[in-house]
Amino acid sequence: MTTRRWYIFGAIVGLILAIGFITNLIQSKSSFKELVLDQMPDRPIERIYIDHQEAHYIPLEDQLVITDPATIDQIINNFSDIQLWATTSRGSGEWYRIYIGVQYGPNFSIAYTKPDIIQIWGGSGMPRKYEKTFRIINGYDNTLIDELIQQHIAEREVQREGETDGDLQ
Numbered sequence: 001m002t003t004r005r006w007y008i009f010g011a012i013v014g015l016i017l018a019i020g021f022i023t024n025l026i027q028s029k030s031s032f033k034e035l036v037l038d039q040m041p042d043r044p045i046e047r048i049y050i051d052h053q054e055a056h057y058i059p060l061e062d063q064l065v066i067t068d069p070a071t072i073d074q075i076i077n078n079f080s081d082i083q084l085w086a087t088t089s090r091g092s093g094e095w096y097r098i099y100i101g102v103q104y105g106p107n108f109s110i111a112y113t114k115p116d117i118i119q120i121w122g123g124s125g126m127p128r129k130y131e132k133t134f135r136i137i138n139g140y141d142n143t144l145i146d147e148l149i150q151q152h153i154a155e156r157e158v159q160r161e162g163e164t165d166g167d168l169q
Contacts, residue, residue, distance in 0.1 A: 030083075030084050030085075030086075030134070031081075031082060031083050031084060032080060032081075032082040032084060032118075033080050033081070035084070035120055036079075036100070036110075036120060036122075037076070037080055043102055043103045043104055043105050044102075044103050045072050045076065045100055045101065045102055045103070046067070046102065046103045047065055047066060047067045047072075047101045048065075048072055048075055048098060048099065048100055048101070049063050049064065049097075049098070049099040049101070050063065050064040050066070050096060050097070050098050050099075050145060050148065050149060050152075051063050051064075051097040052094075052095075052096055052149040052153070053095055053096070053097065064149060066148070071148070074144060075098075075144065075145065076100075078141070078144050078145075079110075079140075081138070082118070082136050082138065082140055083137050083138040084118065084134035084136060084137065085134060085135045086132050086133070086134055086135075087117070087133055087134060087135040089117055089133065089135065090113070090117065090119075090133060091113030091114075091116075091117030092113065094113070094114050095111055095112060095113040095114065096111070096142075096145060096149070097109065097110070097111050097112075098110040098111075098145075106122055108121065108122055109121040112140075112142070114142070116135055116137075116139075116140065117133065117134070117135060118133070118134050118136055119132070119133045119134070120132065120134070
């Protein structure tokens with residue numbers, strides 16, 4: 001092959017690689033709305049379960065169960081504007097598991113690791129390509145969930161103290 005043909009061949013290979021790289025970058029960026037909210041059917045969210053974990057198992061009775069539609073809307077709206085970028089990082093330390101239960105539809109699980117890693121798993125109706133780990137690139141204010149969890153933990157402690165006092169009497 002002549003030098004000119006090698007240059008043409010190199011340019012074509014380079015173009016194919018560049019197109020693949022650009023396509024991968026475009027597909028790596030998404031939003032919570034596209035990944036979860038747009039995949040939900042037009043049915044109400046019945047409940048949201050939230051576990052706050054620090055690398056240990058939380059018993060089912062310690063899960064925060066939210067059924068109030070106004071609070072559910074607040075949580076979903078809080079997540080809806082999050083911009084995500086695909087990553088392989090899993091994060092470490094304090095994390096929340098949020099389970100969104102849709103009435104007669106697919107359910108979604110979200111693991112949020114502070115400060116900016118989120119993993120999304122879908123129900124049977126969600127394509128597997130969306131079950132990935134993402135980095136939150138536009139910031140996320142988790143004070144709503146933190147406040148709900150702290151309030152729930154305080155209520156559980158009061159309830160446990162009441163159970164313990166009842167055993168002593």
